[in-house]
Amino acid sequence: MQHPVLIQTVALSKRYPGVTALDRVDFDLRPGEVHVLFGENGAGKSTLIGLLAGVSAPSDGEILVRGRNVRFSGVADARAVGVSAVFQEFSLVPTMTVAQNIALGDEPRRGPFLDHAAARRKAVALCADLDFTIDPDRTVATLSRAEQQMVEIAKALHGEVGILILDEPTASLTDREVDHLFAVIARMKARGVGIIHISHRMQEFARIADRVTVLRDGRKIGTVAMADTSEAELLEMMAGRAITEIYPTIARNPGPPLLRVEGLRAQGVHGVDLEIRPGEVLGVAGLVGSGKSRSFRALMGLLPTQGGRATLKGTDVTGWDTRRLMQAGVCYLPPDRKEEGLQLAFSTRDNLAQGVLGTDPGRGLLPWRRIRERCEAIADRVELPDAYRRRKVAQLSGGNQQKTLFGRGLGRDYDLYIFDEPTVGVDMGARAAIYRLIRDLAEAGKAVVVISSDLPEAMNLAHRLLVFSHGRVVAALEGDAVTESAILAHFFDPLPSTM
């Protein structure tokens, strides 16, 4: 007899120093249902499944599996009671083969020795179940992202699975692969397996979801049956307000072109032309791999260029390194704040001080008192709460980290700001603050570029919008032409069309 609730959490919380990632969340999963977790980046979805899958331990609250209280001290413990997860960050070892990866952690053995043949057979069978053909002896490093995703899913199905957790499994899959995955999910549902599914694609999960739980800023907003809800209701639950309200109106007052790029070439960038003007926000949209981010990285000297010209205020800046470009008045804030944006071990103030010192060659001793005062002023401007200013950046929430990164960009007076994915993993409040900063910069006559994979963001902030595809600008839209369907249509453009 199946227990009526497969997995349940009671007031489950997870706190990190300075951040409550998950705040007293009650959640339950029934046999044979698909339960979707829905929410913004940073809402706590990944934290919740991390706790359920044994990746980390809760700070407070309980997890019950089939009515029994459990305490996981690792992923292996969770797997032992049938909880299996596909993580967003792949749990594949690039140097090992497909079969070795699928078996990893639960290798078939004959006596004390590994049974390689059995592992290979099992891998082939699991992939066949997903209608996915792959050589089990290929090294994972040589697979495409979509292939790795399929291997990751096959791996989660290895062993006895009672509860399957899928963290954005469809992000890099084609429609056909998504269909196969959903067919597998339907089969597992029929067998009584409970599935927790994280996804942003509402049209997609509407096909399979039974219930949806919405999280925001670490709290549970509510659980609704998919049949009784609507897209608008879910969006409103997610954002806590009508989504358009957070985008400010930005006055446009364009001047003559500040930066002109002609025929820029680099790896993944195949001849990009564009113009950036002061006093307006230029939006940049495109799929992952469209070259939208790489073009600007190449421009900033972060990727080797293979050709093209860049002119800044009449000066040829082709091939300049990042430092010289910054001195010339260009500020670039990278998409991954932890990897290349911030000094995680420094306090917020010291991170801001880096921006103030910036490229200033300096003479003699550092005027610390003046730097401190400047940092405080900047912290006020980016709305960083007082209490966080002496904390290590690593301990702050995504939103406050991103505010710090923006503050670093305000340390000097630049003419051109390039923001690459400015609001990834940022809560609603901080997002609104960041949009206000973008508005203030543009209205103060700065040139602002917003590169974003978040389509509403790119559409709502931009005065002009460039769409990238296959390493080129395939469309430049303005005014009423900026519609979701127009942009989406260009995402898959094979060749440049109207400029």
Next chain:
Amino acid sequence: MSATSPATVAPTDASPRLRALARALFVRLGVLPFFLVAALILFGLASDRFLTLDNLVNVARQSVYLVLVSMGQMVVLITGGFDLAVGATIAITSVVSALVMVSLLALMPDAVAPVIALGALAGFAAALLVGLANGVGVALFGVSPFIMTLGVSSVVAGGSLFLTGGVPVSGLPPEFANLFGFGKWFGVPVPVLVAGLAVSVVWVVMTRTRVGAHIHAVGGNLKAARLSGVDTRRTLILAYILCAGLAALTGLLLTARVESGEANLGGTIALESIAACVIAGVSLRGGIGRVETVTLGAFFIVLAQNGMNLAQIGSYLQMVLLGGLLILAVIFDQIRYRMMMG
């Protein structure tokens, strides 16, 4: 690419096909085949005695010790670490086993076999403690392997010197040296047999057991291994213990060879074993390494030393060349990595 490719080691008038072959060989096996050919040619020209069967057999016998240590070093390198304490581990094994044998022999002069067995056991125990310390430091406390094993190396080397006062421990049972130092079984030197057995065991462990698979996984991607339910801490600790065990085996064989317990055994072997591994294509990024090629890599290092001796290159200059060789191998490894990743 041709300017930096080791294809330049091959004859300069190489046809494009030969160059492509060299490139493929380099990507597959790394720098070792080219170094080996270069060494054979250079030292063959420098000395008539180098390429004689006698000399090569001699090199094979001498390389036993480095092969064993390199096996252990490889295991740790595959986890993405280092073990700079292998030399000190050899020293402590030598000193402890010798001290135990000498004192036990005084108590029971007739029971030679138990004395040798207990002495060896004591040596192993000491070495395994060293491995445990390294593993615990790296796995539980998150100390970088470089600093952890460097610190442990100093502690253990100092301890060995302290135990002996820097004086070799003599008076070992002669049977010990006769069997494990100079003995032969069916015409094959015992150290060679021991090494052959150990290499086989390591090969089986690394390719045919769960522990081996987990060692590869931990080095290939620590986080992925943890998310797959691998006990990464236990795996890391085991790797350092395995490495120390192989160093202990080497320490016992060397003790038998020099017929005394010495605290200065294994002085340069940490560097040599890392060089042997890297030349044999073990990745310093972890996850990649093969027992067969590492055996050959260790053989190459001893071969080069032998060649330099025959070419009358002094030991000071040999140190310079060995360090240079290691750095060169790492540079080629970087180039190879880029070629593999495209």
